[in-house]
Amino acid sequence: MAVEENKERAWVGVIRRIVTISFAFLVLGGVTWAFADSIPLATDEYRILAFGIYGAFLAFHLIIQSLFAFLEHRKMRRGGQACSYSRTVALTISAYQEDPNYLRECLESVKNTEYPPDKLKIIMVIDGNKEEDQYMMDMFKEVFVNEDVGTYNWKYNYHSWDMAQGAQSFIAEDNPEGVLDSVWTIQGATEKRSGAMYDNSNEQIYEDIKEADLPVYTDIVSEDPGRYEVEQLIKTKRCVCIMQKWGGKREVMYTAFKALGDTVDYVQVCDSDTKLDPLATLELVKVLESNDRYGAVGGDVRILNLQDSYISFMSSLRYWIAFNVERACQSYFDCVSCISGPLGLYRNDLLQTFLESWYNQKFLGTHCTFGDDRHLTNRMLSIGYATKYTARSKCYSETPAQFLRWLSQQTRWTKSYFREWLYNSLWWHKHHLWMTYESIIAGIFPFFVTITVIKLFFSCHLWDIIWVLITIQLIATIKALYACFLRGNMVMIFMSLYAVLYMVGLLPTKYFAIITMNKSSWGTSGRKKVVGNYMPLLPLSIWGSILLAGLIYTLVMTFTNAGCAILDVELNYLIYGSTAYVSYWLFMICLYWLWIRRLCRKRSDYYDIQG
Template sequence: MLSFSLSLSLSLSYSSPRQLTKPGQRQQQQQQQQQHHHTKNKEKKATNQQRPNTNTPLPPQNHHLPPNRMQGQRVLKWLKGTLRCCRTLGFAVAMLGFLIWAYVWGVPIANSPYKLVSFGMYGLLLSLHVLLQSLFAFLEHRRMRGEQGGPRRGLAGTGGGGSSNASCSRTVALTISAYQEDPDYLKKCLLSVRQLQYPTESLRVIMVVDGNSREDAYMMDMFQDVFRDKDPACLVWRHNYHAWDPRTGAAEGEGSAGVDPQRAQVEELLRSRRFVCVMQRWGGKREVMYTAFKALGGSVDYVQVCDSDTVLDQWATQELVRVLDGDERCGAVGGDVRILNADESFVSFMSSLRYWMAFNIERACQSYFNCVSCISGPLGLYRNVCLQQFLESWYNQTFLGSHCTFGDDRHLTNRMLSMGYSTKYTARSRCYTETPAQFLRWLNQQTRWTKSYFREWLYNAFWWHKHHLWMTYEAVVTGVFPFFVAATVIQLFYAGSLWDILWVLCVIQLIGLVKASYACLLRRSPVMIFMSLYSVLYMTSLLPAKFFALLTINKSSWGTSGRRKLVGNYIPLLPLSIWTSILVVGMTYNTYKESQQNWSTEVKREETTYLLAGLGCYLAYWTTMLLLYWIWFRRACCRRSYSNDVTV
């Protein structure tokens, strides 16, 4: 009893006023406290949503820790980063050395009699690469279906049934970059934007036109016409962010304190109005994108990029937002880009198949490891809080002393990867975009893209250690591949035999058929079998264009973006002419050398058998594929009306 009385007295003497109140008052105070905690938790969640997230967790607040312990944590963090760098560098060097060893020494694995048909270590490595890439792409598509399976839900206020609170709360600015666009493509783009299934109060549409002359006014007029019921705001900016000269402005009576007066108008419009079109002085695509990003500031959560020749699926924005909302470590996500004019020519048809392979196999595989190398310009979404952090360094990028004005999308992606954020791909977000149908325009486009690839390859190498080793492995393999192919072709044409040349050509088509067959199964469409024909474009055009791109890597222009003007740049045809001359001379020399040999020996008789059989198979393959293309595909395209289904 004594102990019980003592404990009771102690508990009463140290009890709070809440414990001594009446039951009714106590219940009322408990309700008030619960409301206070609920409000505090909501504020905490909102703060956490606005906080930038990276793959590396935010550093803990250790202000109360002793200086020695804080110094130790910094040293430990530095050691971990150094070890990751050493591991990645060692892996890259080992991988490169192994590839060179397997290629140069030509380690054989299986040979036929007289070594007429052989399979070596380098061929095994390429086969394993194709197999692993296809496997991880399949797993990523299965993950997409598992995490986001079922019909896509509509959002409140858009006519769909059901909503996602997280997606509805995110504000998105859809930025459209336009330059001398074909009126038909531009109108299709703007009409598709009107059909987007996303809350109208959370979406802003901003189109920036690269050019402010009378010839460019039709794009602003079309924007006003399509969104006439949305109260669009339009402004013709005499300058741009980097073209304003305070001395000229003062002489013309514009601005005060060296500030462009129209700059404030642009920023006010983009941050307060939902539909805005700005025409500015010509400066290139990066200048156009910079204007949209800079003027928006931190007024939105996400920034979506889109080209003026792109038709968006109505669910495209919602699916991109869903990916970023589902992973706080993801800084950017891209969608599935298809070709709008696939039936216009053989080049555009081959491009449509190549696009599907690039996105649904190559980038799907990269997405499995959270390191997509390029978020494509027609369809991509970025976390704005991260975008604003590297905006200035992205715009002011230089290479070999020259300001970079191309490769904007790939460098945006690399900047996000350099911060430690992951980049993803989702096939559930889709769009259709125009591709060059003329060979020369297509070649100019590919040359420009190759320049940015090699330049960004070097930049990206500094951040390999922040991501999965697959990023390092794939960069090494794809980086050296064109050099090995070119060396193989030249060596065969000058030092090999006629059978060696034919055997390599047959192997190339065989690998193409295997990849195309897998694509047929994955896409569930027999049309992908024509992907094996793409090898002729690669070997005759893309391969020499890659070396030309390296030699002219600092030459900058919009390239293929001005669709109202005919392409007059014939310089990329020069490397094709040189490449053709090299092959013709080599083939002539090889044929002469072979004609001087004794074909009555047992080895040569065996080689003749292989040569005739291989030539028959090769000719039969091309005859069959071209016949299928001209009879089946072209006839099907002629019967089909000009329409595009963008429903995923």
């Protein structure tokens, strides 16, 4: 009976793969044909304005995406079942050179989380164990002074222990519990002999140790004793702060996950620049409790410092669209592509099954250190579990306010997006066809936009350049108006201004990210440091040069080539179109300075949970 069931499942898997692959090629072929063929569905009498099949397809995509997002929000507003308060949760915080003000707000918000204290562990792991990192541990102890706190400064981390240099012996009578501060280190062990120790062939190492050199009652330890101390603290204390050797964010997260083992039901992730809503954890738990098929759930991430600059303000609007339209739509089909690092909850028993694979991820032979949240989500999707989003769980997170830091962040995110796109495609057949459809559309969209813009800039018709700018702005405005309706807040109209950031900054950055995909780092520097990396400006310079060359070419051809000369009727379109485009921008910029900049001076405005 079991054999027959396994055969049936195998056939179902094969059929689902065939259907998914066929559907993927159908979508890719259809969209490519619509883009390449440029068949107009409607034109004016002079064929200066046109609306084609590809434009109709994009409009249809935006409509259905918005519709499913709306339906998912309607389900969220119903509330769902009550929380049982029986699940244990470990709230993990990843910290790296954090701004003291943001860190304090994060810790205070975690302390005020409305979830039973006996069911909630709080673990902060700091990526760095030097004196300059000590302020973060001190602040943790200060905030949780009345709690059951445990702290430890780990000399290593889970993957930096070197037995050739760090094999240690201890005097048992001076350290009866095996927790030691002073150590005796074996010197002179070769790399070959270090490898022998990993193979449990310790006799060769022992030959290097003279009896006269060893203290009385000495034990040879083949594992880092700091690891034992970390695991004991995390398993026995409610609030724990660990400082460890620098290894990147994924190393920090791994420490918390690994040390927890199977001691809790759910694991919540949080960044050290994130301020949690008091009900954030509770709302996440309610979602996972509601259905055993749900493996992970993410919450609504808002921007903490939207008043800092135009960049941070626009990021706040983009975040809202990304979570409450794009991920809400994905959640309707149970396939959210990324549980964001500032606010997410995972089933711990499932997480532990792919923890090592997640940490040891490689791409083109290079160990991956960024894109940890997206790959963690992908691992959950790969085993067939659903991923969800709930707008009822909220947090506020810091975003880069300087253009260079924003570019670095976007470069890192784009690298992980395209890398994880390839990995995600392996599991499309395990989920709804929407995941396949949306992945293809989102994956090819930047390339089609690039081709369209370059083609029109070199078309030798000045109106084509104005028309592409108007079209981009028109699409952005329509999306912004829908966001105003969905959110119930007219501030979303400023989302239409994000188009210029996308075209000038984000679009060329995508190509730079693809070329440098194997370069691994945190991507954005610690908030205590000034950005000194100007490499992200290189693709912007190249992109700007291409567009400038296209504009010059078009202007030259307009005045020297009779076939490119401006017609009288086209001149009217050019004047009216340019006037409308410039007027719109002038109006929106004035509105921004008169309305938004004044509101941003009041700190309380950007903590509006209901907005």
